[in-house]
Amino acid sequence: MDTGGDCSGGGGLEEEAARREREWEEVAEAVAYDSCTWPPPVVAVCGPGNSGKSAFCRLLLNTLIARYRKVGYLDIDVGQPEFTPPGFVSLHVLEEQAKDLTILYLRNPKRCFFFGDVCAKRNPKLLLTYIFDLYDYFLKEFYCFREVDNPEKSAIPLVINTSGWVKGTGFYVLTEMLKYVSPTHVIRVSTTVEHKNLPGGTFWMNQYDADPPINLVEIGAAHNSPPSKHSLLVKKEAKITRDLRLMAYFRQCLPRDFNISCFDDLIRGFVSIHPFQLRLSKIHVIDLHRQVSGTDAHRFLSGTIIGMATSASPPLSIECSTPCCIGLGFIKAVHISEDCIHLITPVSHKLMEKVNIIFQSCIAVPSCLLQVILNTLLLQLFRKIN
Template identity: 70%
Template sequence: MGRGEMGDGGEAFEEARGKEREWEEAAEAVAYDSCTWPPPVVVVCGPGNCGKSAFSRLLLNTLLERYQTVAYLDTDVGQPEFTPPGFVSLHVIEEPAKDFTMLYLRSPKRCFFFGDVCAHKNPKLLLSCTFGLYDYFLKELYRFNEVDNPLKSAIPLVINTSGWVKGIGLHVLSEILRYVSPTDVVQLRTTIERKNLPTGAFWLNVHEGDSPVNLVEIHGSHNPPPHLLAKKEARMIRDLRLIAYFRQCLPKDFPIFSRDDLVKGFASIQPFQLPLSKIQVIDLHYQFIWLCLCIGFW
């Protein structure tokens, strides 16, 4: 019995190690492809809870070894990597994430407040935010006419997407891929085929023919959690990110172990006080009516 358990454990370890090597090889292939110039623009996609964020971190670290600076565009409003939930953000990363199990908060280079943790609540707004940040990246961070200026030279970009890949979600992802025209697309696939994205360059129309994009398909993370458990974990991670974000407003030595502690901390902060005599009130509505009467609108 003991030998059987050891054998099963050994096989599971070897399988997990094999997937880890597969991820490392995929990240190195993207980062060190000698033909990749200008620097790569990589989209990481796949169904929910398959390890997209974890692979994106690995890819970030691998790209940093070569380029020293990497841009990261996070379109996953439910579980963003470096911001509180509800944001679409663009980051410029110069230091690798040493511990993949820790939550990191970083100040974005530019971001938009989406206002929800579910992308399907407003797909048009999500696309608008994503396109706006990508345009900003092209204008400010993907320039080739100033190669002597390291602050304005081209840097690679990693785009992390959400796990919403069915129905309208597939259309949204396809729109992002068509707009960005990435050099590389890394697709994570699970053992449950119906949850996966279509294979190949699924976002291209038939008449567009073959695309020069480098398509990489890898296995998703080992043993993804059940649906309900994944939802619970997602809520917990969102709470932790919110706590970590607002924690910055409090003294470093203030103990916080729960949301209640955070609320008590904010309640203990002395509010900013301003004498009423210093407040000037302007009735804009009255001024607007007066202006309309003067110019004859009414």
């Protein structure tokens, strides 16, 4: 049996991966340590889905933290966010390097908005409003130059992780964001399939606009192979990643020492959680996308993931009347006659006592959470029979 071709191909792939890793490291070092980089860089990383944008962002964050000690991270990819469950636009300030760049982390953001969907198509205007407000908040709080000698007050760099949807509405959101932010660096991740890539140059600028002082850098994708044969697999992988993030988020409801060795253990744990009860009459339901009336909205809440907020928390700006989100909940049941919503959430009871706004979402619920409702109903039925 001749295996020479396989060995040669494997060696070629390894060499390509090593070359790509060196290329990425060199670009990250250039962004972080360029002698002309003052003020600190504002870097947008963009490119098609499954090209390695998030992986490069992690490498860049680690490199920037080594120099600046603190780095801002604006995540506008509502479908595949880096540090939150899906459906969020969030701003983080990181002070520690990730020890393992392959691990997915959940982190508490400085500020976040709940978009309630995994793509921009339903409401691009709302998504852009969230992005602009979080960027303005970053400029106000973390991009100050009045006290350059004070490390606690001096400006910090910003990395912006963008969506992999680079056509249609996704392209529109990306171009509007780049116009508003005017980053110092744009990292364009490209694949070998040219029609999948973003246009070259400053594609977000109008033809007659003066070219801004910007560093455009092109890097190759992490897996530079035609994705057409694997498009369904990529979509499945994205859904699995979203489900894992949601399960990790609601796993925080369980004791740390709760043993989970299989899927059934996770379901059993979720079923055992005593739900928090919200008074339905004090809750204002906001549907961010479908405009369902307040009265009818209550009928569509059971078995859904919702965002939660409090009217005591003021909005970030006049343009954005939506308050910041304090966390997610999964609604097990709505009892209109009892004026009660039963939900599970890792948000503290102290904060939950203040919640009077919930946001409906279009986010698909992981099967383990839906199984919680089924198991609860079966348990209630069993008790009635006996």
